[in-house]
Amino acid sequence: MTRDSDPGRPASSPCMAAEVAPDYFDPLGTDPQQARDVARWRRAERARLLAARLQLSGAMRARIDEAIAAALAAELAARLGDLRGRVVAGYWPIRAEPDLRPMFARLRAAGAILALPVVETRAAPLVFRAWVPEVALVRGHWNILVPPPTARVLVPVVVIAPLVGWDGAGFRLGYGGGYFDRTLAALQPRPLAIGVGYQGARLPTIYPQPHDIRLDAIVTEAGPQIRSTA
Numbered sequence: 001m002t003r004d005s006d007p008g009r010p011a012s013s014p015c016m017a018a019e020v021a022p023d024y025f026d027p028l029g030t031d032p033q034q035a036r037d038v039a040r041w042r043r044a045e046r047a048r049l050l051a052a053r054l055q056l057s058g059a060m061r062a063r064i065d066e067a068i069a070a071a072l073a074a075e076l077a078a079r080l081g082d083l084r085g086r087v088v089a090g091y092w093p094i095r096a097e098p099d100l101r102p103m104f105a106r107l108r109a110a111g112a113i114l115a116l117p118v119v120e121t122r123a124a125p126l127v128f129r130a131w132v133p134e135v136a137l138v139r140g141h142w143n144i145l146v147p148p149p150t151a152r153v154l155v156p157v158v159v160i161a162p163l164v165g166w167d168g169a170g171f172r173l174g175y176g177g178g179y180f181d182r183t184l185a186a187l188q189p190r191p192l193a194i195g196v197g198y199q200g201a202r203l204p205t206i207y208p209q210p211h212d213i214r215l216d217a218i219v220t221e222a223g224p225q226i227r228s229t230a
Contacts, residue, residue, distance in 0.1 A: 035209065038207045038209060039176075041207065042173060042176065042206065042207075043176070045165055045173065045203065045206075046164050046165070046173060046175070046176065049164050049165050049173075049201050050095060050096075050164060052200065052201075053095075053096045053198055053200075053201070054095070054096050056096065061096060061098075061099070063221075064098065064198065064221045065098045065099050065100065067221035067222075068098045068100065068196055068219060068220060068221050069098075069100050069102065069103035071219045071220070071221070071222075071223045071224060072100065072103065072160070072194065072196060072219045073103060073106075073107075075194065075217055075219055075224055075227075076088075076107075076158065076194075079192060079217075080157065080158065080192065082111075083107060083110065083111065083112040084110065084111030084112065085111060085112075085113065086112060086113065086157045086158075087112075087113045087114075087115055087128070087154045087155060087156040087157055087158075088104070088107055088112045088113070088114055088115070088156060088157070088158050088160070089114075089115045089116070089117060089128045089154075089156035089158065089159040089160060089191070090104045090114055090115070090116060090131070090160050091116065091117060091160060091161065091162055092116060092137075092144060092145050092146070093162070094144065097162040097197075098162065098196050098197065098198070100160070100196065104131075105133075108132075108133075113130065113154065114130070114131040114132070115128035115129060115130055115131055115147075115154045115156055116128065116129060116131045116137075116146055116147055117146075117159075117179075117180075117183070118140055118146045118147065119140060119141040119142075119179065122141070123182075124182065125179070125182045125183040125185075125186040125187070126179050126180070126182075126183040127153050128153065128154050128155070128156050128159075129146065129147035129148075129149075129151035129152065129153060129154070130147060130151045130152040130153075130154055131147050131151075132147075132151075135147060135148065135151060136148070155187070155191075156187075156191045157191055157192065158191055158192040158193075158194065159180075159183070159184070159187075159191045159192070159193050159194070160194050160195075160196060161174070161180050161193065161194070161195050161196070161215070162174075162195075162196055162197060163195045163196060163197030163198075163201060163218070164197070164201065165197070165201045165202070165203045165206060166195055166197055166201060166202060166203065166206070166215075166218050166225075166226075167202065167203045167204065167205045167206050167208075168202070168204075168205075168225075168226065169205065169208065169214065169226075170214045170215045170216075170217075170218060170226040170228065171205075171206045171208045171212050171214055171215070172195045172206070172212075172213075172215055172218075173201075173203065173206045178211060180193075180213070181211050181212055181213045182211075184213040185211075185213060192216050192217075193213070193215045193216050193217075194215065194216060194217045194218070194219060195215045195217070195218040195219070196218075196219050196220070197218070197220060198220060198221065199220040199221055199222045199225075201220075202220075202225070214228075216228045
């Protein structure tokens with residue numbers, strides 16, 4: 001596996017649909033002006049945080065990623081124990097997101113079943129296709145690598161979501177498309193949702209809106225930051 005070190009590559013995360021559908025923000029009808037203000041603020045913070053992490057050296061990112069992976073592995077073990085035969089939804093890293101693919105490979109070697117999120121229908125919840133090294137990935141929506149359509153569709157017990165930003169209440173700032181929120185709202189039973197990102201991406205608040213889904217845990221290179229008791 002190789003690190004995605006080229007920030008100019010045309011890949012995009014499944015949750016970046018705001019680049020295609022910028023009107024997605026306020027599906028439950030909050031005050032329109034307030035929604036526009038929050039959307040504008042989020043765009044500015046998203047750009048600032050993305051620029052900051054893209055400025056990190058490859059060596060620094062590698063050290064941070066190792067620390068995140070160790071903390072995440074401990075969090076999964078504490079919450080779920082043995083993951084053999086259980087579905088863990090990871091992600092393919094882009095735009096200097098934490099590269100946890102070595103940790104995902106270790107989970108697979110220990111018997112976990114891995115999946116990747118896929119946009120099959122725009123403005124709808126993600127699906128999770130089985131991710132195995134024997135099957136080549138293909139380019140999906142927004143040019144991101146995903147398992148092919150022939151891969152099995154799985155229901156994860158845990159979803160690991162990359163963060164652009166996060167706050168102390170457990171809310172995630174993503175790329176603006178709302179895909180992970182839609183997905184977490186729709187999945188039954190609800191999976192354990194863990195956000196992973198950089199400690200420096202913490203915000204006082206993301207000004208959560210009715211459609212924002214609180215995560216069960218947030219893990220950074222400094223360890224678990226948010227952990228629900230439910």
